[in-house]
Amino acid sequence: MSERMVDEAEVMEALKRVKDPELNVDIVKLGMVDNLRIDGGRVALTVNLTTPGCPLKAEIEKDVRAALDKVPGVASLDLTMGATVRRSIETPGGLIPDVANTVAIGSGKGGVGKSTVSVNIALAFARSGATVGLMDADMYGPNLVQMMGVKTRPDVVEGKIVPVTTDGLKLMSMAFFLKENEPVIWRGPMLHGAMKQFLGDVMWGKLDYLFIDMPPGTGDVQLTLSQIIPLTGAVLVTTPQEVALSDVRKAAAMFQKVNVPILGVIENMSYFNCPHCGERAEIFGHGGGMRTAEKLDAPFLGEIPIDIRLRQGGDEGRPSVVHDQGSATADAFGGIASKLAAIISVNTYKSLQPELAAGS
Numbered sequence: 001m002s003e004r005m006v007d008e009a010e011v012m013e014a015l016k017r018v019k020d021p022e023l024n025v026d027i028v029k030l031g032m033v034d035n036l037r038i039d040g041g042r043v044a045l046t047v048n049l050t051t052p053g054c055p056l057k058a059e060i061e062k063d064v065r066a067a068l069d070k071v072p073g074v075a076s077l078d079l080t081m082g083a084t085v086r087r088s089i090e091t092p093g094g095l096i097p098d099v100a101n102t103v104a105i106g107s108g109k110g111g112v113g114k115s116t117v118s119v120n121i122a123l124a125f126a127r128s129g130a131t132v133g134l135m136d137a138d139m140y141g142p143n144l145v146q147m148m149g150v151k152t153r154p155d156v157v158e159g160k161i162v163p164v165t166t167d168g169l170k171l172m173s174m175a176f177f178l179k180e181n182e183p184v185i186w187r188g189p190m191l192h193g194a195m196k197q198f199l200g201d202v203m204w205g206k207l208d209y210l211f212i213d214m215p216p217g218t219g220d221v222q223l224t225l226s227q228i229i230p231l232t233g234a235v236l237v238t239t240p241q242e243v244a245l246s247d248v249r250k251a252a253a254m255f256q257k258v259n260v261p262i263l264g265v266i267e268n269m270s271y272f273n274c275p276h277c278g279e280r281a282e283i284f285g286h287g288g289g290m291r292t293a294e295k296l297d298a299p300f301l302g303e304i305p306i307d308i309r310l311r312q313g314g315d316e317g318r319p320s321v322v323h324d325q326g327s328a329t330a331d332a333f334g335g336i337a338s339k340l341a342a343i344i345s346v347n348t349y350k351s352l353q354p355e356l357a358a359g360s
């Protein structure tokens with residue numbers, strides 16, 4: 001008995017009934033379907049999501065399988081779930097031409113966990129399959145080399161600095177070029193030059209996401225950095241107490257002043273689960289991050305608990321997302337990363353295809 005040849009038009013019709021639940025637009029119109037091959041009753045195709053960490057991946061995959069199940073003659077389906085991250089930034093002057101998205105991690109206040117969050121979120125993105133870079137823009141107190149436990153130094157190839165690859169991401173920091181315990185004294189123009197070098201003279205290569213750990217405060221330095229670096233947006237880190245919240249609102253105002261969108265707010269040191277009695281203590285209060293997000297009309301990305309192992313991991317160069325997998329803290333970072341990835345995708349999509357977004 002001869003096998004019925006599956007009809008390509010029928011396959012495409014079926015795929016058009018699968019929508020990206022967030023954008024409410026079908027996956028064919030979104031250009032996600034690729035590499036369709038039909039051989040008798042065997043169908044193979046790739047669905048390219050907008051980010052490898054897409055939280056809707058399982059749902060879309062299930063919908064595609066269900067849709068193709070209904071197409072007459074389909075005996076087997078070889079489905080690859082891939083991703084193509086779109087570019088959200090323009091880079092006048094050719095700085096970082098192959099970087100698709102740049103995210104600054106900031107806060108008004110010092111010590112709220114920006115660097116810790118930058119490292120662990122960047123790692124969570126890398127673990128989801130994205131190509132990731134991490135830039136330490138805290139030129140006065142660079143911490144990321146220590147926090148990631150990097151012992152090597154960047155090479156220079158053809159006059160360009162090669163970032164150090166560690167735990168699957170590319171890292172660049174001023175700390176690579178300083179002697180231990182040496183203070184850094186930057187004056188405005190020097191800082192400007194150094195930052196431009198970090199963008200233009202570093203071989204970042206093709207990156208889906210470049211995360212930028214900002215220095216604390218909302219002064220000239222921070223303002224200048226957010227102008228030099230072409231930014232997709234900023235993520236604000238805060239702790240729950242009132243004083244931190246008023247500082248984070250200042251940081252939001254600073255980013256808004258230079259037209260950098262706020263992609264979301266993270267509440268760090270949100271609560272403490274006592275390892276002995278299991279009781280939850282809200283040492284700095286709770287919920288301030290969410291209230292701030294509401295006030296700023298920005299998404300709330302999630303909470304990170306106070307976790308001794310997170311602090312130890314930072315000191316010892318063993319980030320929790322890699323070295324404490326399966327912990328509540330690592331899972332919290334994973335959840336925040338996939339939410340952030342989805343927000344960036346939706347924002348980019350809406351700015352690139354406003355007509356489709358409006359019609360959805």
Ligand SMILES: Nc1ncnc2c1ncn2[C@@H]1O[C@H](COP(=O)(O)OP(=O)(O)OP(=O)(O)O)[C@@H](O)[C@H]1O
Nearest residue numbers: 110111112113114115116216269305306307311314
């Ligand atoms: N959720 C947490 N639980 C326990 N310790 C934490 C947590 N978040 C951050 N820390 C610790 O708090 C200290 C400050 O964190 P971090 O350096 O990330 O803050 P920062 O905002 O980058 O600081 P700065 O403003 O100086 O750049 C570090 O020792 C870090 O390990």
Ligand SMILES: [Mg+2]
Nearest residue numbers: 114115138143
């Ligand atoms: Mg820091």
